[in-house]
Amino acid sequence: MKKVIINLLKMAVPIALGVWLVLYFYRQLDETQRAELFDAFGRANWWWLLLSIFLGWSSHMSRAWRWRYLLDGMGYKPGFWNCYHATMSGYFMNLLIQRAGEASRAALLYRREKVPFAKGFGSIVAERAVDMLLLMALLGLTLLLQIEKLDLFKERIESFRHGQGVDQVGGFPWGWLALGAVIVGSIVGVYLMMTRPEIHARVMEILRGLGEGLRSVTRTKHPWAFVFHTFLIWLLYVLMFAVGFYCLPETSTVPAAGIMAGFVAGAIGIVLVQGGIGVYPAFVALIVSVYMPAPEGGGLLRPEALAMGWLIWVAQTLMTIVLGGLSLLLISRNRKPLEP
Numbered sequence: 001m002k003k004v005i006i007n008l009l010k011m012a013v014p015i016a017l018g019v020w021l022v023l024y025f026y027r028q029l030d031e032t033q034r035a036e037l038f039d040a041f042g043r044a045n046w047w048w049l050l051l052s053i054f055l056g057w058s059s060h061m062s063r064a065w066r067w068r069y070l071l072d073g074m075g076y077k078p079g080f081w082n083c084y085h086a087t088m089s090g091y092f093m094n095l096l097i098q099r100a101g102e103a104s105r106a107a108l109l110y111r112r113e114k115v116p117f118a119k120g121f122g123s124i125v126a127e128r129a130v131d132m133l134l135l136m137a138l139l140g141l142t143l144l145l146q147i148e149k150l151d152l153f154k155e156r157i158e159s160f161r162h163g164q165g166v167d168q169v170g171g172f173p174w175g176w177l178a179l180g181a182v183i184v185g186s187i188v189g190v191y192l193m194m195t196r197p198e199i200h201a202r203v204m205e206i207l208r209g210l211g212e213g214l215r216s217v218t219r220t221k222h223p224w225a226f227v228f229h230t231f232l233i234w235l236l237y238v239l240m241f242a243v244g245f246y247c248l249p250e251t252s253t254v255p256a257a258g259i260m261a262g263f264v265a266g267a268i269g270i271v272l273v274q275g276g277i278g279v280y281p282a283f284v285a286l287i288v289s290v291y292m293p294a295p296e297g298g299g300l301l302r303p304e305a306l307a308m309g310w311l312i313w314v315a316q317t318l319m320t321i322v323l324g325g326l327s328l329l330l331i332s333r334n335r336k337p338l339e340p
Helices: 002-028 031-043 046-073 080-096 101-113 117-145 147-164 174-195 197-219 223-247 256-272 279-291 303-333
Strands: none
Touching: 031 303, 046 080, 046 117, 046 223, 046 303, 080 101, 080 303, 101 117, 101 303, 117 223, 117 256, 223 256, 223 303, 256 279, 256 303, 279 303
């Protein structure tokens, strides 16, 4: 029962945060700005959003190809479509259960191609590590482009914190509590491994599989193809986000520095909250508004920037739901491996 409650809280708390942010930013708009927000939705050019969806889908195709290179380095040759459907199914599962996508992706590939779960999961973790390096590089580049606006960003963040009453929150030591829980959990885990041979054997088997999966980055037989697809994935991510700015005339004039800052802010929002609901458009609007004329009625963000963030989020989320759900259906129903 306790485990069920904990799992429910893991899902409910991030979603509640996202919903709260939706309401918070909506209430920050006056009546005129709210009218401008809904007017922006009505004026959006959906052709640009369709192009954004296509670019996002292309990045997922490229990710499936890249994954095959890692698996090939471990001696497995899964079909492309199985890798693609497993990848899309993973994105779909992430919308339902936080952080479930990676595990379901590895489990589906094991079911279709008999790639051991631990090795498949390890290769996914290796992918994430490489992607994190690229994201950090983009973050560094973005900071260099924003040097002259750092003070303005700081003012916006402080204004945002003040509006939430962050300074009035009590100083409960959540960090120490989390650290204590990690230490206690580690001690219990070590004790179980030392006293239960079957648990020790299983953990070591999983660790060996994860280790082989992580080493797959250095063992791939196609290193240059892996590097090419890695950069292609992130180029498509940035282009997917950038073309969304053209769906509204007001956001189409935002400079490249603003687009990059908004992209990083949106990526952080997706990491913080399951599916990025509420957080993605809020973070994007908060940063992009810095590069637009100040709202006439005052406030932190331009209604058009908020509308643009919502439009990009809705377009990509719908793509994940439709294509991810279809992939989950196909990979679950097909009994024979799907060939490249």
